[in-house]
Amino acid sequence: MSGGSHVKPAELYKTTIAVWTTMILLSSVVFHFAVHESTIFDAILEATAAWTGTGISAFDSASTPLWLQLFRSACNWLGGIGIVMISLTIIRPKRFRGWQLAATEFPGPYFLKNESDFRRYYRRIALVYVCFSVIQFLLLLLVDMDLIQAAMTALSNSSSSGLHHINNGFVTALPTSTKAIITVFAFLSSLYSPLFLLALHRKWKRIKESSELNYYVARIVLVTVVLSGLVISKAPGGDYIKSISSVFMQVISSLSTSGYVISDMSAWPLSCVIIISLMIFTGACSFSTGGGFKVSRLIIALKMIAHTLYKQVHPNSVRPLKYDKKPLKSESVVSANLFIALFMITYLLGALLLSLDKLSLLDSLSYSQAMLTGSGIPLISPEATGLADGFSSYGKVVLSALMVAGRLEIYPLLMIFFESFWKTDSSL
Amino acid sequence: MKRIANFYGVFLNLMGACFALPLLIALIHGESSSVRAFSLVMLLCFVVSFVIRKICRSSIGSLEIRPRETFLLVATIWLIASAIGALPYMLTGAAPNFFDAFFETASGFTTTGATILNSVEELPRAVLMWRSLTQWLGGMGIIVLFVALLPSFGIKARNIAAAETPGPTVTKLSTTFSGTAQRLYIAYLLLTVAMVILLMAGNVSLYDAVNHAFTTMATGGFSTYNDSIAHFNSNYVTWIVTIFMFLAGTNFELFFILFFDSFKKVLKNEEFRLYASIVVIATALITLSLMNQGGYEDLFRAVTDSAFQVLTIMSTTGYATVDFALWPSFCLMIIVILMVIGGSSSSTAGGIKVVRLLVVFKIIKREISLKLNARTIDDIMLDRKKLLPETLSFIIGFISMYTFTLLAGTLLVSIADPAGMITNFTAVLSCISNVGPGLDSVGPTCTFSFYSNFSKFILTIVMIGGRLELYTLFIIFTSYYWKPGKA
Numbered sequence: 001m002s003g004g005s006h007v008k009p010a011e012l013y014k015t016t017i018a019v020w021t022t023m024i025l026l027s028s029v030v031f032h033f034a035v036h037e038s039t040i041f042d043a044i045l046e047a048t049a050a051w052t053g054t055g056i057s058a059f060d061s062a063s064t065p066l067w068l069q070l071f072r073s074a075c076n077w078l079g080g081i082g083i084v085m086i087s088l089t090i091i092r093p094k095r096f097r098g099w100q101l102a103a104t105e106f107p108g109p110y111f112l113k114n115e116s117d118f119r120r121y122y123r124r125i126a127l128v129y130v131c132f133s134v135i136q137f138l139l140l141l142l143v144d145m146d147l148i149q150a151a152m153t154a155l156s157n158s159s160s161s162g163l164h165h166i167n168n169g170f171v172t173a174l175p176t177s178t179k180a181i182i183t184v185f186a187f188l189s190s191l192y193s194p195l196f197l198l199a200l201h202r203k204w205k206r207i208k209e210s211s212e213l214n215y216y217v218a219r220i221v222l223v224t225v226v227l228s229g230l231v232i233s234k235a236p237g238g239d240y241i242k243s244i245s246s247v248f249m250q251v252i253s254s255l256s257t258s259g260y261v262i263s264d265m266s267a268w269p270l271s272c273v274i275i276i277s278l279m280i281f282t283g284a285c286s287f288s289t290g291g292g293f294k295v296s297r298l299i300i301a302l303k304m305i306a307h308t309l310y311k312q313v314h315p316n317s318v319r320p321l322k323y324d325k326k327p328l329k330s331e332s333v334v335s336a337n338l339f340i341a342l343f344m345i346t347y348l349l350g351a352l353l354l355s356l357d358k359l360s361l362l363d364s365l366s367y368s369q370a371m372l373t374g375s376g377i378p379l380i381s382p383e384a385t386g387l388a389d390g391f392s393s394y395g396k397v398v399l400s401a402l403m404v405a406g407r408l409e410i411y412p413l414l415m416i417f418f419e420s421f422w423k424t425d426s427s428l
Numbered sequence: 429m430k431r432i433a434n435f436y437g438v439f440l441n442l443m444g445a446c447f448a449l450p451l452l453i454a455l456i457h458g459e460s461s462s463v464r465a466f467s468l469v470m471l472l473c474f475v476v477s478f479v480i481r482k483i484c485r486s487s488i489g490s491l492e493i494r495p496r497e498t499f500l501l502v503a504t505i506w507l508i509a510s511a512i513g514a515l516p517y518m519l520t521g522a523a524p525n526f527f528d529a530f531f532e533t534a535s536g537f538t539t540t541g542a543t544i545l546n547s548v549e550e551l552p553r554a555v556l557m558w559r560s561l562t563q564w565l566g567g568m569g570i571i572v573l574f575v576a577l578l579p580s581f582g583i584k585a586r587n588i589a590a591a592e593t594p595g596p597t598v599t600k601l602s603t604t605f606s607g608t609a610q611r612l613y614i615a616y617l618l619l620t621v622a623m624v625i626l627l628m629a630g631n632v633s634l635y636d637a638v639n640h641a642f643t644t645m646a647t648g649g650f651s652t653y654n655d656s657i658a659h660f661n662s663n664y665v666t667w668i669v670t671i672f673m674f675l676a677g678t679n680f681e682l683f684f685i686l687f688f689d690s691f692k693k694v695l696k697n698e699e700f701r702l703y704a705s706i707v708v709i710a711t712a713l714i715t716l717s718l719m720n721q722g723g724y725e726d727l728f729r730a731v732t733d734s735a736f737q738v739l740t741i742m743s744t745t746g747y748a749t750v751d752f753a754l755w756p757s758f759c760l761m762i763i764v765i766l767m768v769i770g771g772s773s774s775s776t777a778g779g780i781k782v783v784r785l786l787v788v789f790k791i792i793k794r795e796i797s798l799k800l801n802a803r804t805i806d807d808i809m810l811d812r813k814k815l816l817p818e819t820l821s822f823i824i825g826f827i828s829m830y831t832f833t834l835l836a837g838t839l840l841v842s843i844a845d846p847a848g849m850i851t852n853f854t855a856v857l858s859c860i861s862n863v864g865p866g867l868d869s870v871g872p873t874c875t876f877s878f879y880s881n882f883s884k885f886i887l888t889i890v891m892i893g894g895r896l897e898l899y900t901l902f903i904i905f906t907s908y909y910w911k912p913g914k915a
Contacts, residue, residue, distance in 0.1 A: 010800045226843070270846035277849065278835050278842075301828040308825045309903045313496055330817065337824040338795060341788050344831055348765050355757040358721075361764070361867065362850050364757055380849050411799060414792075420800050 010421055013412050019084050020404065024048050027075055034068045035059050041393040048400040050075035051083070052407035053289060055162020055169045055259040055376025058388050058396070062167075066148060069165040073155035079407070080159025080189075080289040081129050085122055121194060128196045133158040136185045143177040157182055160189045160289040162376045163260040168386035169377050170261045176245075179262055183249045190256030190284035191216070192296075211324050212285050212296045219295075220255055223279055224248045227272045234269050251276065257283045257291040259375035261386075277366065277380040281343075283373050291374030291406050293343040300328065300336040339409070346410055347372055350402045357395035371402035430484045431494075432501055437480035439505055442574055443512055444473030449561055450516070453635075454554035462554035465519035473512065499903045502571060506892050506901075509570055510534040513562055522555050527881040534888045536562030537570065538895035539776060541649030541746035541864030542855075544877040544884070549654055553635065556652045560642040566895070567646025567676075567776035568616050576609035615683050616776075620645045623672050630664040644669055647676045647776045649746030649864040656748040656872070663732060666749055670736050677743030677771030678703065698811050699783045703742075703772050706782070710738045710766060714759045721756040742766045744778040746864020746872075753871030760867060764854065767861050778862030778894055780830055787815065787823050829898050834860055837890045844882045855879075859887045860894040 024047045032043035042058035049056050050072045061069065078086060133154045140150035152165045162169045163182070171179070191213065198207050207213065228244045235243075246263035253262050254276045265273060283292015300323060307321050320327040350368035355361065366378030378384045388396060405413045415421045447470040454462035513536065514529035516522075523529035528544045535542045536559055548556065565573060620641045627637035636652055643650045653659035657669055682694050694700060714734040715727070724730040733750050740747045741763050752763060770779010790808045797806065808815045837856035845852065847869055854866030855876065865872040876887065893901040903909050 008801075013799070230843070270848065271842045274842040274846070274849050274852065275839055278839050281835065301825075301832070304821070304825050305829050305832070306906070308822060309899060309906050310908055312499065312899060312903050313906075313909055330821070334791070334821060334824055335795065337821075337828045338788070338791055340831060341824065341827045342792055344827075345788075348761075348768070352758070352761040352765065355761040359757060361757045361760045364761055365764075365853075366849075411796060415796055415800060418796055418800065420797065 010415075013415055013421070016084050016408065017412055017416065019087060020051065020408065023075075023083050024051055024400075024404075027051065027071075030071065031059075031068070034065065039393065041396040045388055045396040045400050046072070047075070048403045049164075049376070050161075051079040052374060052403040053079050053156075053159045053161035053291075054371060054374045054403045054406075055164055056370070056386060056388055056399070056403075057164050057168065060168060060387060060389075061165050070148060070152055073152040073161075073165060076159045076161035077133065077155040080161065081126055085126075121197065124197050124200075125193045128193065128200075129158060132185060132188060136181065139181045140178065143175065143181065145178060153182065154185075157185050157258065158189055158289070160186065160256050160258045160284065160291070160374070162258055162386075164376075164386065166260075169259065170386060172261060172264050174262075179249055182260075182262070183252045186256045186258045187220075187252050189258070190252075190288050190290040192285040193287050209324065211299055215299055216255075216285055216295045219279070219282075220248075220251055223255070223275065224251050227251065227268075227275060230269050230272050231267075235267065247272075251279075254280055254375065254379065255282075255284065257373050257375040259370070259377050261377060261379070265379070273379050277369070277378070280369060280373050280375050281347075283375075291372075293340050296323075297336040297340055299323065300333055301340055303328075304333050304337055342410055342414075343372070346402075346405055350398065350405075353398045354395060357392050357398070359395070367399065368402060371399050372406040374403065374406050432497055433480050434484045435501060436505070436508070437477045437484065439508075439570075439574060440473045440477035440480070440512075442577065443509060444470045444477065446561065446565060447473070447516075447558070450554040450558040453557045454552065457553050459552040459554050461520050462516070462552045465516045466554060466558070468519065469512065469515045472515075496909070499900050499909070502896065503892075503901045503904050505570060506534075506537065506896065509537055510888070510892070513537065513558075516555060516558055520552060520555055522551050525881075527884050528877070531876065531884045531888050532559070533562060534891050535864075536560075536648065536650065537566035538862050538891040539563050539566050539646045539648040539744070539778070540859055540862040540891045540895075541643070542858060542866075542870070542876050542887070542891070543650070543864075544875055544879075546875055546877055547654055548650075548652065553652075556639060557635075559650050560639040560648075560652075563646040563648030563650055564620070564642035565646075567648065568612055572609045573613065575606050576613045611684065612680055615680055616645060619672070619675060619683075623668070626668050627665065630660075630662055630668060632660065632665060640669065641672075644672045644745060644747075645676050645776065647673065647743045647745045647771065647778070647862075649740070651747065657736075658749045666732055666736055669747065670732075670739050673739040673743040673745050673747075674707065676745070677739065677775050677777040679772040679774045680776075681774050696811075699772050699786060702786050703782045706766075706769065707735075707738055707742060710742070710762050711735045714738060714755075714762055717756050717758045722759065737763065738766060741863060742769065742777075742779075743771045743775075744861055744863045746858070748865065748872035751871065751873050753867050753873070763867070764857070767854070767857050767863050770861050778860075780827060780861075783810070784823050784826060786810070787820065788827060791820060791824065826898065829902075830860065833890065833893060833898060837886060840886050841879070841883045844880050844886075845878075847878070855887060856890055859890045862891060862894050 024044065027047035027050060028040065028043035031046045032038055032040055035042070038058065045058045048054070053076050136158060137150050137154035140153055141147065145153065149165070153163060156163055156165065163171050166174070171182070174182070192210065195207055195210060195213060224244065224247055227247045231243050231247055232238070232240060250261070250263040250265065253260050257280060281292060282295055282298045284290020284295065286294045286296040303321055303323070310319070311317060321333055322328065347368050350372060351364040354367055355364040359367065363378070363381050366381045366384075370376055370378040377386050388399060391399065401413070447466045451463065451466040451470065454466055510530055510533045513533035514523070514526065517529035517532055518526065523532055523544065531544055534540075541563070545551065623641040623644060624634075624637045627640060628634060632640070639652050642648075651657065651659070657666060679697070679699060682697060682700060686694050711731070711734045714737070715730045718724040718730045718734060719727065722730075736749050737752050739745070752759065768780055769785055770781055771777020773781045773783040787808065787810065794806050794808060808820060834856055837860065838853050841852045841856055850867050851869040854868065855870045858864060858866040858870065869878065870876055876884065879887065889901075
């Protein structure tokens, strides 16, 4: 570990939890006083959704002041790149020099060359993030989007946060050109960020060999093909190009966990919505602004299953498990699989807690998934509006907890229930 | 090839013998169509078995099955058993086509209890007995029964039986595996007989008592009545079934510890403690919910219904005394979670199994300790025994495989049948965990008959996969299984 080795691991997690809690609470004060007749629970939900980049809201976008919507989009953008990491870059505290703290906010899995590269990587990636946001903003202006709307869209979409400021995330009425720009940048935001650095160095071969990218793209193509087939078979004779493009745009929105509704799905077969909902669990690539349990973990888990089956046939084999042609440590393999198990346990427990808020079974399961993956709007839920107005104060607290759990990848939230977390000397 | 064919030959003999009980019932009740159907299938089994063994000419003792062949053998025996077992349904007209009959039989052998039959009360009694018997045979494992009855297999059969019951704990109850298999079947048989006697003490007829004891001890859940256990309208019967479902979902090795050692040792068993705790907590939560939101006013009624449904789901039996699909969503969420967990290892129940959940919790705890203090790496202990890293990897890998199979199954069924998310998800969940009923359109008062043949086939494969704990079935679909030299 480079630098910061004198800092105890518990302190790192305490720092991340403290920073996130502080930012959410401070922002919720702003939301609470800015929106007339809002409760503190509405404000907490709004602030949590803003920082975690989840496309759900306590306030209708039509009646929310424009400056407040811009504030929310700015929170989306900052949350996407990591509050702790921004603080580290700006404040530069001497105690936290390594990448350990970053790992508490962006838990990985990572496939960087070495750990000391992290800070350099982070600065460059942050620069790419800024550039993408600016380019998206300019392109949206070119297609005649309003200046403030373009800014909000660029900020929220770069961080895979949904587009709550446009009709609570239901953006089906936007012009096709605008939809196309949004789709391209939602896709880019959901990719493994270090790939952009490779692109800057023109290392195309390494990009082409990236297992995560290949799998992610293949998944998008496959889902688009299957869904297009189902949509076209239900209504043959229509405009096929239009059907395929609308399916593709919604697939990108959902698989990147941006979560906005960009296509009119009312005429789609129910199977399509079920398939999309199931695919959201995996979500986007690691070290991206997207949520879910991440494509890289899925690949590792699938490789582990294949490896275990192989070992049944060849019990004495010592063939290592590889990822991007490099052998994987057994701890990394167990860790990736364990996270998937933990993710599914949290999902079921979240749904159990939500069901106490008198939600139907379908709503409990779908909202738990939408909050945990950060997608926001549960597509499968027939009455979902992008607003959390049907929830009680208790329900809003559960939604907020699930959003934070999803964004920080569960462990930091789980740690606070461990005695050893509180026992460690704190000298921050 | 000869070795495997010979095994099939011996197996078909055993299978043919199993038709004797329903044939006897058919003769007693004068069901001519059933007599014809069961005689024909029985004869077919014996003739094919005779021909195979004649061609292969090998004695039972020389059946040396290679480790790699065991997977193919076990997976195909389950498929063959389901296909042959489907014949009586077709010959008696109980099932309209092969897919339905295959589904019903696989549901029986895998102890799932999902049905495509809309009214079981209209079926001949012999067919109903066969339906219950498939569950009893599948409960402890078809091949385990095989090994118990034919001890000459001895040590060579251990691998085969392990592929059929690949749970995380395999304890030797005897010096040979056939001895272990015999002891397990003796416990299974004694509990079944005890249940028959206790049910008959509650004014249940011998026929019904045998049928329900078969399906309870196997955690199968098939009933001879459309309204399942609710038909008896008796608290006594309900509680007897509840208690036996609890026992059937318990690790069978604990019965031997209880008999030959002490009750204290049973209580110290970590898996049993978690299993019992989950049952108590889930029952208490559902009772509270029913009293608050479910419209129940009688506490005893609420406790009875809660305990019954918790155990019928957790032990993956799948009976019904009430239509729990109408309960508050909090109760339904608990039911979904129990469907995933399932019963204990080395029991007749399905699901992920309590011991795996326990190990996952222990690994999560260790992972957090590791994150909080990078220098500490604790061993994972289960009942004071250290678990090897390979065992941990295997358990974690199983959870991932279970999750992906569940999601992929839901996806495939949804492509063919857009019946709704809850229906399709719980149908696949119910099949992979071998529970029986799901929720919504596959709830406790509904059947799986509306599904297309494609979905029924997928659900059948998922059922068999779930019963064989996924690896044994899926390994035969890999390329390196068929090309062992391929690295």
